[in-house]
Amino acid sequence: MRFGAIGLYVNNIEVMVKFYRDVMGLNLDWDGSAFTAIEMEGQIHHFILCAREGFENSIPEISNWNKGINGNMELCFDVPNYSDVDKEFERVIKAGAKPVYKPTTEPYGMRVCYVADPEGNLIEICSGNDDISHIE
Known part of the structure; x- marks a missing residue:
């Protein structure tokens, strides 16, 4: 087997399409x-x-969805450099993403931040490719 896709089941597909197309690019x-x-x-x-709704109609056993920020999974977007994490965080917040965790250099060496989409799914923006001496 191989991993073929990641899927999100959404309440408002129009809002979510616009978010992932216009905000996340x-x-x-x-x-x-x-x-x-x-x-x-x-x-x-x-x-x-x-x-x-369509998924629930085809598989009625599925009816319990997370509310608020969904901490059960995340989508992760890599960027080339540490400074790009900060730039992308600011860009997606201005474009409509919800801030969750500001850009931070973690003890394990990655620069990470988290935002949420309009339905609360976590999105990580990260990089492990830079000299961190100039970033707080």
């Missing part, structure tokens, strides 16, 4: 339906957004 081509996917480079082949 993913190349989403959405036709207005209850589902969209984009091809990704590397080991994960697709990022999927699917309306929860």
Whole structure:
């Protein structure tokens, strides 16, 4: 087996498509339906957004969704340099992401921050590729 996709089941697919396309910069081509996917480079082949209502109708055993910030999973976006973490954090906050954890250089050497999408899914922006001596 190989890892093929990451999917998010969403309450408002229009809002979420706009967020991941316009704020996070993913190349989403959405036709207005209850589902969209984009091809990704590397080991994960697709990022999927699917309306929860349609999923619940096809699999009624699924009916308990997280509320608020979803700490059960995250989407992680790598950037080339430590300073890019700070720049992207500011950019996505200004564009509408919810701040969760400001850019911080962790003891294990990564520069990380967290934001949340409109439905509370955690998004990490990180880098491990820089000299940290000039960053607080």
